[in-house]
Amino acid sequence: MKTSSMKDNKLIFISIILIILLWGVLANVINNDIYLPRINKVLKEIVVIVIKNDFIKNIGYSLLRGGASFFIALVLAIFLGIVSGFNKIAYNFFYPINSILKSIPTIAFILIALIWVNKNYAPYLIGIVIAFPILYESVINSILNSNKNLEEMMNSFNLGFLTKLFNLHIQFIIISISQIATSVFSLVFKVVIAGEVFGQPNYGIGTAIQKEKINFSTSGIFAWIIIVAVLCFIIDKIILLFINKSLKGGRYLID
Numbered sequence: 001m002k003t004s005s006m007k008d009n010k011l012i013f014i015s016i017i018l019i020i021l022l023w024g025v026l027a028n029v030i031n032n033d034i035y036l037p038r039i040n041k042v043l044k045e046i047v048v049i050v051i052k053n054d055f056i057k058n059i060g061y062s063l064l065r066g067g068a069s070f071f072i073a074l075v076l077a078i079f080l081g082i083v084s085g086f087n088k089i090a091y092n093f094f095y096p097i098n099s100i101l102k103s104i105p106t107i108a109f110i111l112i113a114l115i116w117v118n119k120n121y122a123p124y125l126i127g128i129v130i131a132f133p134i135l136y137e138s139v140i141n142s143i144l145n146s147n148k149n150l151e152e153m154m155n156s157f158n159l160g161f162l163t164k165l166f167n168l169h170i171q172f173i174i175i176s177i178s179q180i181a182t183s184v185f186s187l188v189f190k191v192v193i194a195g196e197v198f199g200q201p202n203y204g205i206g207t208a209i210q211k212e213k214i215n216f217s218t219s220g221i222f223a224w225i226i227i228v229a230v231l232c233f234i235i236d237k238i239i240l241l242f243i244n245k246s247l248k249g250g251r252y253l254i255d
Contacts, residue, residue, distance in 0.1 A: 037219035045223035054203060059231070062196065062205040066189040069127025073188070077132055078173065081139025085169075091140070102133040110195050120202065123195035127188040134184050135177065142176035143169050178243045182236040189232060 020039065027038045037045075049055060084091040109129055113122040196206020205224060212220030 034216060034218050037222055041219040042222045042226065045217070045219045046226060049208070049220070049223055049227065054208075057203040058205050058208045059227075061201070061203040062189070062193055063231075063235075065123045065196075065204070066127060066185065066192045069124050069192060070131055070185050070188045072124075073128045073131035074135055074177070076128075077135035077139050078177075081136050081143065081173070082169070084136075085140050085143030094136075098133050098136055101129055104129070106130065106191055106194065110191075110198050113195065114199050119199035122199045123192040123201070123204070123206075126195040127192045130191045131184055131188045134180065134187075138176045138180055139173050142172040145172075181243060182239050185235060185239060186232050189235070190228075193228065 023036075024039055027036045030036045033041060080090075080094060084094050106126075110122075110126055113125045113129075116122075117125055193204070193206040193209070196204035197210050198206075200207050200210060205228060209221055209224050212218075212224065
């Protein structure tokens with residue numbers, strides 16, 4: 001069943017209302033803003049955060065790190081995925097490397113990255129390493145599972161490798177990546193923020209969250225969580241819009 005047929009905006013709205021009501025009830029029962037702040041305090045904290053002078057810089061630097069990490073990982077994944085998809089030696093060479101990258105706990109690699117590189121650049125490395133295995137496997141699978149009938153037809157016309165690559169395999173790669181682009185970018189954005197929390201670069205959402213933690217401002221942390229959620233929602237819509245435009249009006253995309 002398609003995702004679009006399961007999605008019901010009314011039910012989603014009801015779910016959001018129930019979550020807010022549950023939050024309000026629990027906050028009143030616990031009656032301790034350090035453990036669970038009240039909704040009105042979180043909303044006030046959002047306003048305070050937004051009007052600060054460094055708000056745009058914190059948002060901008062985190063988005064830059066997330067976007068750059070995703071783009072670099074995407075370029076590497078497409079290049080190495082194509083090489084591995086058509087070369088048995090390359091496939092087997094990168095197989096254990098990709099398996100190791102997939103198995104590394106995120107928190108462990110964050111600490112390693114902070115040892116290896118400057119705190120301002122560690123979030124980039126973290127984002128790249130987290131995104132690469134997912135994108136790389138997507139590229140590999142799109143090549144290995146491409147339409148065999150179309151491939152055989154192209155072979156019957158003795159078409160060159162580059163012709164088959166750009167007219168068949170690249171199309172499948174784009175479609176495959178488009179289906180995971182929003183989830184991968186959201187993941188990258190979150191691990192970049194996690195890297196900022198530990199690394200404390202000059203500007204970044206993670207740096208701001210860490211400051212709230214030092215001040216025991218749980219409402220401030222919740223405020224940033226909501227801000228990040230809104231940012232991810234907006235970015236997802238932008239990515240989907242871009243993909244729709246790129247893939248001939250979005251006929252390959254499941255909304």
